[in-house]
Amino acid sequence: MVPLVILVALPFNGLNGFLLDLLYFTFTYAAMSVGWNIIGGYTGYISLANLGFFGLGSYVAGLMLTHLGWPILLTSPLVGLLCALVAAAVGWVALRTRGPSFVIVTLAFTFIVQFLALNLKDITGGSAGLYLPLLSLDPLLRGDLFYYYMLGVLVLSIAVAIGIRRSRFGLGLIAIREDEGKAEGSGINTSLFKIVAFMISAWFAAVAGAVHAQYLNYIDPDLAFELIIMLNMIVMTLLGSRGTVWGPVLGAFLLFPLQSYLVYWLPSTIAGEVHLALLGVVLVLVARFMPNGLLVTAQELISRRPPPRLETVAVASGEPAQGRVRRNG
Amino acid sequence: MLLIQGLVLGILVGGMYALMASGLTLIFGVMRLINIAHAAVIIFASYLSWQLFIGLGVDPLLSIVILVVVFFIAGALLQKFVLSALIDKDLSLALLATLGVANVLEGSEGAFWTSSFHSINTGYAARTYQFGEIFVPEIRIITFAASVILLAGLYVLLTHSNLGRAIRATTQNRGVAQLVGVNVNRITMIAFGIGIAVAAAAGPLMGMYYPFYPNSHWGWIGKLMAIVVLGGLGSFRGTLLAALILGIAEQVAILYIPANWAAMVFFVFLFAVLIVRPQGFFGHVARESL
Amino acid sequence: MRNFRFAKVPIALTVLALTVASCGLGSSSGTPTNNKDIIVGISEPLTGDKSDIGTNSDNGYKVWESVVNSNGGINGRKVKIIQYDNNSLADTAVSQYQKLVTVDNADVLLGPVSSALVIPTEAVAAQYNKIFVEGTGGSPQVFARNFNNVFFVQPATVEHQADPLVSWIKSLPADQRPTVAGYPTNDDPFAQAVIDTVRAAFEGMGIKTGYKQTYPPTQTDFTAIGTQMKAAKVDILVQGSVADQDAAGAVKGYSQVGFQPKVAYFASGPDSASTWLQLLDKKAEATMTSLDWLQESTVPGNKEFVDAYLKLFPNKDNVVPAEAAEAYAAGEVLAAAIKATGGVDNAKLITWLHANKVQSVEGNFGWDAAGRPQGGTFDMIQWQSGKLVIAWPADVATNGTKPVIPKPSW
């Protein structure tokens, strides 16, 4: 709870617009990473579609605003829901079969949504993009608004992640990650579980996208589907610790500020490219040398316990833990 | 007439698609890994070939030889020191690693060569042959021929050499291959190297054909994935056929629907295949691992 | 809930670290302003897919800064540019303008290149009521939201770029006039705008539209498009290209399939002097486009600018990119306003610019309420025997040359 209190309090001791921004982005990424983690971490299916849902969310929300005049900050949960339904359809295609087709379909899905955004000119404005009416607010107030909104979404995402982690649903997802055939054979409706996980994951991406659209007052096919967004979600989750509740949050809070300062530290003519390459390097290194991520690795170091499991089981007394250490060697 | 023109161009471009995709198939075959960095490798090779041409005046077709060797080694090393460890642990980690590699390549291309278009313009092969109404650019014939030759070489390697047999055995069944005394890990490393080398070979050809820029690989990987899925993941013959089909489909489509919709052809096929027949049109019945 | 307990620590630490660090940076990085300097905030795409034009434009701003300061600044106050690279990413650009205003306390803002980056960032400036002068974002959407703080420094908005082409075709005797036009257009707001106006005008003059398609920005293979236009008997090509690459790619594709129009106009491409020739060599002959600015132009201040540019950024064929001129002009306009209002009160600057014309290297013109330039025109240029010449309107044409028609085969 400590961090939450700090974050709620922060804007009051005079954060300037830029820092509000920075934190707003950090929250956005954290929430999306937590969402990605549900399909990518708990269930172990690498989804490249969350970027697609981010963009889809932007457009759906943007169109609702421009055509129906529904304010995005109110509709975003609904937008998330719509995108979750799309996710169900995509999941049905991609998740019926086990294995590699999922990653392909999810990537293709992202391309397709972007493609449609670009080519359905009459609806989306094509490459010219969609420009939204501004929220007429004092800049700082506006900053606060987005700050707290996204903070709320982040808190929600974490709550959901904890809930799932504790629930039988989460148990099933982890079972799927560990051994899908066995899980199915143990009476878990794997297709259904996977699709639901995918939908939840998509919901957060879409909401983030929707809010982002209002934040920029503008959507176009390039910035709604910036591949670096997807890369960030994944790297943050992996770095923090895949499959844990707090890993993605940690990852986001470390990586995002770091990235945005990188631009101000490095000689600007290369910063951008280096930025991308560095993310790639981090991804490779983490995957290769610290696949468990910071959080779990730290926990192992501190407690010499194996990776965290279902909280409800964590009531384990110290004794067997000792025994386990011996057995592990 | 228009249709025939489209067919001709389609076949010519399809040959190159086949070369670009075959490496991806090979890698998937032996490692069950989707190499997301595959197109990025191709583009990277294009850049190097461009650099060699501009800097040292090395003919792009000649540079293929150099690149193949270099990339084979690089690929093998990557597999040995990064991927192999992950394959056993958790395939999805390997997948993410390739995603990382893709971005490293994209980023460094941007840093070295800026992110503007590049294209390899050899002085020669600017001519265009005309057969009645049909126009056939010389450059395309050259790239097509080169692709076919390289593919033929790869095919012979896979079918008529011990290495090839070992690779095919590993592709069909790792366990059994191991039992019959194939050094699976070494074969995997080599096969991955070959896959990357093939991508490298495609690079210069792609660069003579199309302009390229650092993040153009995203567009390509989408196309390539559509091809390998249509061809039935891991099936070499299937990939060749699928590449031709999609190449023609694309070129013909451009003639009849707006150019900006033609790119959709690939994804339509992709989804159609996955819905109708998840194992691909030419893939053997995938037996679910229990 | 072991996870949770464990996680608290790192999270709390991160948050604290983050806030401390950023607050630290927040205050410190606000560059030391002895408040005599005029702080000008700019975010440019120096990396990413807009890096080329971004760098050109950025150099233009640098030239302006040095020229102004070497002339003793504006009203005796030196100009100090704070500039960041936004990696061609809109949200980075947005947060950088936020930073420029809230952390670096920039007095005034100059815009980034490309409409795609101007559209999201102009809104930030508008929220803070900061003046926002930009030289390269001219697509209709830039002005669609009627921000009064935006000023686009080119002789006309893009949709009027090809007006000289239209007037030239009008001037031709009926028998020489092309009859069927082809409009392949890059999927880009700027290119679309140019093409739409031309097409409207041509159809008005009874020139049939034989081909009209948008191609994706990633389009690299133009043979199919060429084949179609050939089949449609197109004899005047008006291509909505966005850069020398897609324009040159198109020319190659067309020549490969033997598509040979009488007139070949490109929204962009032939203007990029040396590269265009490198890419196309003989094929470049008689290709045309329009320019808002030409290196040789004789408008007041242009020579000073060109010399200063080549001094700061010498290059082997002494080329000054148009984006640099556009940026420089934006600087000139801003300076004029500051000089006139005697300060950096943004409200005053904005009202003054709405009321006055300003002479810059881009020409002498003013702005309407939404920031559209008023009262300037483009020139049409053409490659003639390996040289780039102003071919139309006749009164400004380089020593009386006329546009070449029909275009020799490529």
Next chain:
Amino acid sequence: MANQLVEGVTPIDEATSRSLHVRGVDKSFGGVRALQGCTFDVTARKITALIGPNGSGKTTAFNCISGFYVPDKGSVMLGDRNISGWTPSRIVHQRVARTFQITRVFKRMSVLENMVVPVRRTGLKAMFWDGIQGNERDRAEKLLEFVGLLRFIDDHAGTLSFGQQKLLELAAALMAEPQIMLLDEPSGGLNPIMIDRLAGYIRELNALGVTFLIVEHNMGFVMRLADDVVVLHHGSVISQGRPAEVRADPAVLEAYLGN
């Protein structure tokens, strides 16, 4: 007194128990025909053994019953319900549990978690509330005690010995309160003492009304345990009956010696 035998397993009452009927099932992979017109019965509350030489299609039949394969032809009846083509999970929900030939446990999950995964539960609250509810931990503990693994309850399943993992798989399967248990090579890789224990458990469970179908190589084990024996050869049933009868059947001898 029966339920004293195995705590955590509620005796299955006569009326509800159903038999399995495999009816003319064909299954082939590519060209290979693994099953042809395979037909046999698994009588309720009995222990049926499925034997046959290697590659005679035992495991294929097993997978057709448990839903991992969809039969090309023929049907699998549970009582009077045709379950062929159902997903494995759906079949498990019909209280038909299985184990795997190569023992499979969720190695990176705790023994307790392994136990609760197969629990039959439906409804949103059940899904999205605590992973372990009501008496589940209690039942799990009883069953773990039954197979003598209680002291490992919080360990990673991966840290158990091979034999222990087999027992865990059995105990976990029991959490689904199965009426019918399909065991694939239960004695495989176990030492004689373990095998005896296993036989004991199976008898006790059978005494509670649990029906068994056991694929087995170990003849001694089978003949000791089974009420009924089904012999597969080249994917078809060549003999079915009491152990004694089957042992005497020349066709069976021929099949085994033939190979």
